[in-house]
Amino acid sequence: MDAHAIVEQRGPILIVTMNRPQVRNALSAEMMAIMRDAWDRVDEDPEIRVCVLTGAGGAFCAGADLKAMTQSHPGDNVNGSDLSRIDALLKGRRLTKPLVAAVEGPAVAGGTEILQATDVRVAGASARFAVSEARWGLFPLGGSAVRLVRQIPYTIAVEMLLTGRQLSAAEARDAGLIGHVVPDGEALAKALELAGAIAANGPIAVQAILRTLRETEGMAENDAFAVESRIGMAVFRSDDAKEGPRAFIEKRTPHFQGR
Numbered sequence: 001m002d003a004h005a006i007v008e009q010r011g012p013i014l015i016v017t018m019n020r021p022q023v024r025n026a027l028s029a030e031m032m033a034i035m036r037d038a039w040d041r042v043d044e045d046p047e048i049r050v051c052v053l054t055g056a057g058g059a060f061c062a063g064a065d066l067k068a069m070t071q072s073h074p075g076d077n078v079n080g081s082d083l084s085r086i087d088a089l090l091k092g093r094r095l096t097k098p099l100v101a102a103v104e105g106p107a108v109a110g111g112t113e114i115l116q117a118t119d120v121r122v123a124g125a126s127a128r129f130a131v132s133e134a135r136w137g138l139f140p141l142g143g144s145a146v147r148l149v150r151q152i153p154y155t156i157a158v159e160m161l162l163t164g165r166q167l168s169a170a171e172a173r174d175a176g177l178i179g180h181v182v183p184d185g186e187a188l189a190k191a192l193e194l195a196g197a198i199a200a201n202g203p204i205a206v207q208a209i210l211r212t213l214r215e216t217e218g219m220a221e222n223d224a225f226a227v228e229s230r231i232g233m234a235v236f237r238s239d240d241a242k243e244g245p246r247a248f249i250e251k252r253t254p255h256f257q258g259r
């Protein structure tokens, strides 16, 4: 049987593909375990500079497996569980390296929830986005009731959460939920292009910028600048920060060592 998620390294880019196309890549325990391991690998392996998350078979992800839920319901198993952190969905945990989403087809419920943990987002023109849990009497425990209003305008977020209405790719781009709409079938190629551009930049700088974004979220501006300046100054003390300007005056591509 096929693995429920496929992890492939292409140079400095790790590609994680949710792989249950027959159920629109609905999440399974196996898929979530592979994703958790992949996130650990992204954080721990210095050779990996950026990660791309995508789905197989023209779908991104249809959220929790509703068929499986009729056999074993999470509601019967969550008593005493703390779901304030769900590693696989990157809720309560963020990667130390950039995560690029390549969406084709539906990104629904848990699919749009994990999308909110990605940093750069590309979708095919027919992609659709929804947080549909309330339609089935469920709660979007992947974090959308907290995170979505922080990422897109309030009324659009609330309408999505309460009605389960789907946004088209164009609507999602207009709302700022995704950054790029490309022709169907080209989301992964565009995501890899963007991932390549990130991977070519100074890794210390990239990770420090990301860390600053994450650590200053919601802080007052002057408090945030204190954090930003501490993280940013460490970048300026790195060898990579010497290599960049040297490469500029020597009219060549920088060779960043990540130190």
Ligand SMILES: C[C@H]([C@H](O)CC(=O)SCCNC(=O)CCNC(=O)[C@H](O)C(C)(C)COP(=O)(O)OP(=O)(O)OC[C@H]1O[C@@H](n2cnc3c(N)ncnc32)[C@H](O)[C@@H]1OP(=O)(O)O)[C@H]1CC[C@H]2[C@@H]3CCC4=CC(=O)CC[C@]4(C)[C@H]3CC[C@]12C
Binding pocket: 022, 023, 024, 026, 027, 029, 061, 062, 063, 064, 065, 066, 067, 068, 073, 074, 077, 078, 086, 106, 108, 109, 110, 111, 113, 132, 133, 136, 138, 139, 140, 141, 142
């Ligand atoms: C709480 C989170 C999370 O927030 C909860 C959810 O995600 S609920 C899931 C809601 N999903 C949906 O509403 C999507 C339903 N599907 C559709 O609307 C459509 O199918 C589609 C728009 C996606 C695609 O439409 P199409 O027309 O293109 O295709 P269609 O013909 O409809 O479908 C093709 C076939 O695919 C099947 N299909 C589609 N979607 C699903 C699906 N979601 N599940 C199963 N099967 C699906 C469809 O039936 C067709 O098949 P046929 O056979 O051909 O009919 C939770 C997220 C993860 C949870 C954690 C998981 C681990 C845990 C386990 C525990 O026991 C403890 C708790 C927990 C940690 C658990 C906690 C909650 C989560 C975090």
